[in-house]
Every structure is written in structure tokens, then in C-alpha cells.
Amino acid sequence: MADNILLDKVGLRLGGQHFRFDGSLPGGAITAITGPSGAGKSTLLNLLAGFEIPDQGRVLMGGTDVSGAHPSQRPVSLVFQDNNLFAHLDVFTNVALGIHPSLKLREADRQVVLQALQRVGLDGFAKRMPGTLSGGEKQRAAFARALVRQKPVLLLDEPFAALDPGLGISMAKLLLELHRETANTVIIVTHDPQEVARLADYAVFVESGAITLQAPAAEFLARQDLPALTAFLSG
Numbered sequence: 001m002a003d004n005i006l007l008d009k010v011g012l013r014l015g016g017q018h019f020r021f022d023g024s025l026p027g028g029a030i031t032a033i034t035g036p037s038g039a040g041k042s043t044l045l046n047l048l049a050g051f052e053i054p055d056q057g058r059v060l061m062g063g064t065d066v067s068g069a070h071p072s073q074r075p076v077s078l079v080f081q082d083n084n085l086f087a088h089l090d091v092f093t094n095v096a097l098g099i100h101p102s103l104k105l106r107e108a109d110r111q112v113v114l115q116a117l118q119r120v121g122l123d124g125f126a127k128r129m130p131g132t133l134s135g136g137e138k139q140r141a142a143f144a145r146a147l148v149r150q151k152p153v154l155l156l157d158e159p160f161a162a163l164d165p166g167l168g169i170s171m172a173k174l175l176l177e178l179h180r181e182t183a184n185t186v187i188i189v190t191h192d193p194q195e196v197a198r199l200a201d202y203a204v205f206v207e208s209g210a211i212t213l214q215a216p217a218a219e220f221l222a223r224q225d226l227p228a229l230t231a232f233l234s235g
């Protein structure tokens, strides 16, 4: 299950921006990606998800080169800050899309969806439409869909940023619980140093389109030699 991720001299140009990512993210751990606004955190996640394809270098997951692979062919599931759900489909269907994009579900699949909803505390929400859910409930539904996909790598782009702090903390707890059960590889982009402390085993700092530090979370949070990191940590 534990897929480590290797960014092997990945180069990408987007408009006037040039990104160069070189590093490795440990399998089976929670890695936080942090850094100043506009540094390239989402771009790094998009390279992992397959929404961006490198101009140079390679992306490896569990030893397999996925550099040119379509998002659906990668061992990843995704949870973003918002826009995770299709507004015209009920919660059950949104989650079921994680199993089969065609929605051809067997009875066993239906049970898996219902169990995932129960797991994230959305028992009884199957028929609700996304527009009737709170922000936290929408995020729970997105987690349920990521759960049923059962992919070894979970990518999250600021999944709690739009939630109020209390809800963000309870969602982070849910993420930790799910991670302990599955021992999957979790990569989470966050602006919040407290979230790094709360969640991450390992952390990566991105500055001006490159990784400038990668370290175990405790070491990362104690580093005082990178001015941009010091600024980030002091909020």
C-alpha cells in the first residue's frame, strides 16, 4: 500500500513561471507541503495528480514512472478545498463516482458507499444534494469518495482552509484516523503551521518554484535558518 513518491529533477514551465522539483516524499506517511503564496505548492500537487505533465524529469509512485499518465491512471485520490462534488448528483452518487465513473454498481459496491458515508459521519445523507450540505459535510462527502477509491496515495489541497477552525480540527482528526487505518501516503498542502504540527510526519517547504527544505516534521518546525520558513512559522 505504501507508495513513496519520487520527483526526479521535474521541470515545468507555466507562462513565465519555471518550476523545478527534486525530492522524495515518504510512503505511508503524512507529508505537508507548505510555503509562501504563489511559491508553487498547488503546481507540485498538480504534477503528482497528473493535471500537469512535466517538461523534464520524472514522477515515480511506488517505483512506477507515472510522469505522462492521466490522473485516472495514477494511484491517487484527491480532496480539494472546494468544488469536490457535482452539484446535480446526490451524496450517494457523488461518492459512488469514486468506485466507478460509469456508476455501474453491484450491491457490494453500494454497501461500500454506505459504509464510507457512515465512516465519515454522514449516515442518512445519501439522498441529500450537495447544495443542502454545510461546508464540513461537503468535505466529509469528498473524504468518503476518496475512501472508496482505495488508492495508495491521497492528495489534499488545503482541504480545511474554507472551514471554521473547530471544524478544520475535527476533519484533521478524521484524516489522521483514516490514515492510521489504511497507512496510505498522504500529501497535504497547507498554509497553517499548526496543521503541520497536528498532522504531518514529514514536511516540504516550497519557495519560488522549488523545494528548499524537506525534513521530518519536528525538525522542520524547529528550523531557524531559512528566512521564508521562519516567516511562515511565525504566521
Ligand SMILES: Nc1ncnc2c1ncn2[C@@H]1O[C@H](COP(=O)(O)OP(=O)(O)OP(=O)(O)O)[C@@H](O)[C@H]1O
Residues within 6 Å of the ligand: 014, 015, 016, 017, 035, 036, 037, 038, 039, 040, 041, 042, 043, 044
Ligand atoms: N497555468 C498557469 N499559467 C501561468 N502561470 C501559472 C499557471 N499556474 C500557476 N501559475 C503561477 O505559478 C505560480 C505558482 O502557483 P501555485 O498555485 O502553484 O502557487 P501556490 O504556492 O499554491 O500558491 P497559493 O498558496 O497562493 O495557493 C503563481 O505565480 C501562479 O500565478
